[in-house]
Amino acid sequence: MSTVEILIQDANGCYQRARALLDSAGESSYMTESCRHRLGVSRQKCHLAVSGISGVKVPTIKARAQVVIRPVRHHEQQMTIEAYVVTRCTPSKHIRDADWVHLKDLELADPNFNEPLPVDVLLGAEVFPYIIRSGRRENLLSEPVGIETVFGWALMGNTGNTNPKRSTTLLTSLDSVDLVLRRFWEIEEVLNASKTSPAEEDCERIYRSTTTRESDGRYVVHLPFNCKPPQLGQSRQMALNRLYRLESRLDKLPQLRQQYNTAMQDYLDSGHMQIVPEATSEAEQAYYTPHQVVIKPDSTTTKVRVVYDASATTSNGKSLNDNLYTGKKYNKTCRVFINLIPEINLLYVLNH
Numbered sequence: 063m064s065t066v067e068i069l070i071q072d073a074n075g076c077y078q079r080a081r082a083l084l085d086s087a088g089e090s091s092y093m094t095e096s097c098r099h100r101l102g103v104s105r106q107k108c109h110l111a112v113s114g115i116s117g118v119k120v121p122t123i124k125a126r127a128q129v130v131i132r133p134v135r136h137h138e139q140q141m142t143i144e145a146y147v148v149t150r151c152t153p154s155k156h157i158r159d160a161d162w163v164h165l166k167d168l169e170l171a172d173p174n175f176n177e178p179l180p181v182d183v184l185l186g187a188e189v190f191p192y193i194i195r196s197g198r199r200e201n202l203l204s205e206p207v208g209i210e211t212v213f214g215w216a217l218m219g220n221t222g223n224t225n226p227k228r229s230t231t232l233l234t235s236l237d238s239v240d241l242v243l244r245r246f247w248e249i250e251e252v253l254n255a256s257k258t259s260p261a262e263e264d265c266e267r268i269y270r271s272t273t274t275r276e277s278d279g280r281y282v283v284h285l286p287f288n289c290k291p292p293q294l295g296q297s298r299q300m301a302l303n304r305l306y307r308l309e310s311r312l313d314k315l316p317q318l319r320q321q322y323n324t325a326m327q328d329y330l331d332s333g334h335m336q337i338v339p340e341a342t343s344e345a346e347q348a349y350y351t352p353h354q355v356v357i358k359p360d361s362t363t364t365k366v367r368v369v370y371d372a373s374a375t376t377s378n379g380k381s382l383n384d385n386l387y388t389g390k391k392y393n394k395t396c397r398v399f400i401n402l403i404p405e406i407n408l409l410y411v412l413n414h
Contacts, residue, residue, distance in 0.1 A: 063157065063206060063221065065181065066171035066213040071130040073102035079134065080182040081172065083152060084193070084216060088186035093127060093145035097182040103127050105147055112146075123148060131183075133213045135169075143189055151181040157221050164201040164208070171214030261288065265387040285386055292385040294349055295378030301350035304374070308354060321366040322355050329368075349382045 064084045069077035080097060098105060105125040112120050125147040132140035157176040185193070197210025206217040265286045272284035312319040329335035344350075353370045372382040 082183040091145045091186040092184040168215040295376035297350045297376040298344045304352035
């Protein structure tokens with residue numbers, strides 16, 4: 063309920079009937095686009111974020127219109143309102159019209175209050191105090207209350223339907239888009255991580271003091287070792303054993319073998335990998351990283367990838383990852399599980 067019939071001035075200065083709903087909790091007034099189009103009134107651009115009950119957001123409003131409204135029966139009283147243009151104001155529903163004795167002689171602001179007719183305009187809190195008059199009719203708590211307005215008597219309150227299947231609550235809060243965006247960036251902003259341990263400070267020092275950029279634009283970043291010299295044992299035989307197992311697998315899958323060869327050739331052509339002569343003895347400070355082939359059939363770019371396993375342990379039980387700083391965890395709620403099933407020789411020559 064809380065609906066009233068009003069007259070709205072169109073672009074030609076004539077008045078057209080419309081149905082309005084009184085919303086004392088809304089911070090502003092609204093008009094449907096269909097109503098604005100029917101009136102032919104111009105609209106101005108705006109950007110307004112609107113939220114309702116429980117903070118539910120609605121699409122940003124991008125237009126508003128200024129219109130003159132007045133009661134159907136009293137021509138002398140009119141007011142100018144600014145209404146934001148929306149697709150739809152609020153749903154309507156049928157109300158059982160009971161024999162409410164205390165309302166019988168009233169001149170209702172909306173004679174069709176009980177019909178599920180569309181609502182054209184929503185009159186908010188900036189208008190509400192100026193349309194309410196002192197008259198009031200009430201009876202039982204299970205019956206609506208008659209409230210006198212400049213448009214006639216509006217019905218509000220209980221209608222006797224104790225088990226409604228749908229409830230309509232009108233409550234709007236207006237925020238400027240600038241304010242909404244500022245709140246968004248404040249939420250999304252990554253906080254500056256404060257250094258909380260000597261290990262983190264040492265890791266950052268290594269990065270700042272050793273990172274360089276070469277003439278071709280590539281960056282050279284030293285590995286952040288947590289001890290000097292790195293505590294690594296022999297790794298070449300371990301990597302070779304993994305390579306042999308990979309070769310045995312590829313022998314049974316010719317198509318995968320071809321894709322694997324192409325991927326490894328790309329490493330050679332781009333200079334990311336170089337062949338170690340067979341006669342080369344294993345350096346004391348070297349790490350051979352095993353690798354495996356990962357197939358991603360749903361990928362639109364690279365369906366076969368080579369994945370390296372720097373967690374593979376050397377003869378002394380320590381891996382390359384064991385000798386590196388891990389860095390700070392910025393997202394404690396996100397766990398990443400990486401399954402690195404190993405296999406070839408990526409050689410790291412460890413300078414320290």
